[in-house]
Amino acid sequence: MQYVDVASRLLLLTMFTLALASKISSRRAWGEFVESTRAMAVVGEAQVPAAAVAAAAAEGAVIVLAAVPLRWAGSAAFIIAAGLLGCLAVAVAMVVRRGKSVTCRCFGASQTPLGVSHVVRNVLLVVIALLGLAGSLVNGSVDPLLAMIVGVFGAVLGLLVSRWDDLVSLLVAP
Template sequence: MQYVDVAARALLLTVFALALVSKITSRGAWIAFADSIRAMDVIPRAMTPAAAVVTAAGEAGVIVLAAVPVRWAGSAAFVLASLLLGCLTVAVVMVVRRGAAVPCRCFGATETTMGMPHVVRNLILAGTALLGLAASFVGGSFDPLFTAVVALFGAVLGLLMARWDDLYSLLGTS
């Protein structure tokens, strides 16, 4: 189970790092992200700037906690990731049910509107966080080489999750 913890940390660290970087690399990226929160229309408009900051801070928190190689930090990263993903999933479901055409700005500028594929992606990530949380409570020893392989595997899966929209359209299921 300890390797599940490692893989889940690497996956979530990669996903949240890519998401955060896409939001803070430029003023334009930040404004587009905040505008997408406003367009989702799931919170009062006046709370949009605060929601953007809280989201980015939460993503940064997941990144830092997931990178700290102690059990409590991993557990905290998984809890924080689950909370963020839960809130985001509820918001995306509300947007989809309303039929609003809001672009997904999770990983930067895109014209892909939020839809059920985004809900599925978020549920997979939330499931990963919960599985990682369960694994973080199981002790055990680590083989350094296998740990590195598992971490790399988790990071590659994180890259694939970040490119979910592209993978979904590539499979022709749009």
């Protein structure tokens, strides 16, 4: 189970690093993220800036905690990630259910409107975070070479998750 912990940490660390970097890389990027949060209309107008900051802070917390090679830090990262991703899955599902067209700003500029595939992605990531949490709670020894291999695997999956819209467009006929 320790290898599930390692792979899940690296997947979430990679994915959240790319997501956060795309949001805070410039004033314009941040403004577009806040505007997409506003367009989702899942929180009141007055709460939009705070919701955007809270989402970015939670992503930052996951990044920092996932990078700390201590069991408690990984467990905390997985709990925060599962909570954040669960909230995002519900928020995106609400947007999709209303039939509202809001572009996905999860990983920066995108023209892809939020859809069912984004709900699926977030639910899968919640499952990964919960599997990682389970892995972080189990004692056992780790082979450093195997841990490195599964860590690279997790990081590559994190990169693929960050390109979710592109992957879905390749698999779904227009």
